[in-house]
Amino acid sequence: MAISPEPRPVPPISGGSLREADLPGVAAITVPTRAAASTSPFVEGIRRLRKSVTALVGVAIVAVLLVVALFADVLAPQSPIASNQAQTFQRPSWDHPLGTDQLGRDMLSRVIHGTRISLLVGVSSVLLALFVGVPFGMIAGFYGGRIDTAIMRVMDLILAFPIYLLAIILMVIFTPTAGLIGTMKVTGAIAIVRIPIYARLVRGSVLSIKEKEYIESCRALGQHDPTILFKHVLPNCLAPIIVTTTLGIATSIIVEATLSFLGLGTQPPTPSWGWDLKANVAFIQANAWLSLFPGLAIFVTVLGFNLFGDGLRDALDPRLK
């Protein structure tokens, strides 16, 4: 739609073409219609994501895992913690499709229930890191000066640590336990080492966004800082945050499995893939199947989030490649 100050018909103008110079007086102003505005970068991104086969495979794996985690009680044929001394080290059979471990526990049920711990820790630790790291990064980048220095010094202090050294010591301080509390401790330890990643990422984005003209116009309109930060700055640095979060879940799941493998994750009897793998390696001669399945479960889960995250990155922010 073209608004013209003069009643005579004006040809519609598409962008800064040479024909603009031909127009008399005030140039016609093109007003973007609703239809044009609706193709936001995110809609574009989702469209691109749907075209990527690997990303869709990732989404499918993640979706299946979510279902397994949610309905673990229904899906698992037996209790993951009920031991049966008469049936130890069984090879895969109809009764026990993945065999049984040294306590006669059904491996399939343990692997199914392990999905819960793995996804819970993977997702919640990243979200926790996100909810702490992003505000700090935004404040540091937006206000600069002493606040920036203070926040980023603390973040650099955490980053200066080799990540596993910090995570291991944190877990020793928290003293690993079983059940939900134990899972929350692991979540906390992994979240702490991941906070600076978000703070740095967001600070960098905010530094460039805050110089943009639309932020200046927000200021000119008299908007308050929180409004500017949450309504105008944050949405513009969402793409890298989303990508980092998805790929971060994959990393967190590996870190959780590693901590469990070292005996510092959620403690038994709560089923955890890393712990099961470690426990069964000791019996690798007796039953090689046992350590295979928890390991495969970790691999498939991490692969799912990696494929999904890779697809998201290509779709949302090609510059991050």
Place this chain on the structure above:
Amino acid sequence: MRTYILKRIFEIVPTILMITFVVFVMMRSVPGDPVVSLLGDAYTEEDAIKAREAYGLNKPIVVQYFIWLGKLVQGDWGTSILSGRPVLQDVMIRLPVTLELIVLSMGVALLIAIPAAIIGAIRQNTWSDYTATTIAMVGVSIPEFFIGVLFLLIFSIGMGGLLPSSGWMYLPGTCPTMVCGASIWGNVQHVLMPAFALGVGRAALLTRLLRASMLEVIRTEYVTTARAKGLAERPVVLKHALKNALIPTVTVMGLQVGFLIGGAIVVETLFAMPGLGTFGIDAIIARDYQQVQGFALITAFAFVVINLLVDLTYTFLDPRIRYA
């Protein structure tokens, strides 16, 4: 250049001080008391007080840290409360094992990743590229210990004990004490599976990074120029493209050092290797303060030195990068 290196070396000191101080404070906030495990069944309150006094554990934490630091500058890394052995001696016994593991695994990573990334980049969107990228995707998704378990299943159990599943054999001449066995073949047998278990994951990550930056570099004008002036494909790829593509890759690999240390701990635990990784994790779990400090010190040192080397590699890869 020389002033830059000196400046960086001076910066290493505060970083190491900070890491060791934080570890010092954190370890002392771990629930549990090493004196209790030291005295064991013979624990009495009187003995505990005496022991704490003897090891200086009754002093304020900051004072304890400075005592540790003061001894450190004289070359004394302290003595383990639990084993009674000097920490430096233990670290020196275990250092060659971990060093060999890490150097070899990085070698494995480079040997796999550089050819795979080059093939993937110059034959983009062909079957060889798809194969390389798919394998790399699988590689970054497998934790080191699961690769290790798979190796154990194939080479140790499947092939009737072709490779030993645990333990260590030193290279001749590196054996730090009189009691350890040493042979070249034995060492190779023991190090193969751990080095590959640790190296394969790095190789996958390196392939993905290097392929992506190779693809960018190959489309630049200087590569076109190099081709246009009649250079053979080989020097174009190796000298012009690869060298420049390595810059962002080296940065990310530097950032990965923290993960490499974790990987070493895990792989050493799985294969029961007497390296620094198992030393560190055992010390942390046993709350052996002095050993943990030794581990933190050597880890922090390795961490900052590798990061310095990464920065210095840039000047080799791109001579335009100069440090004033």
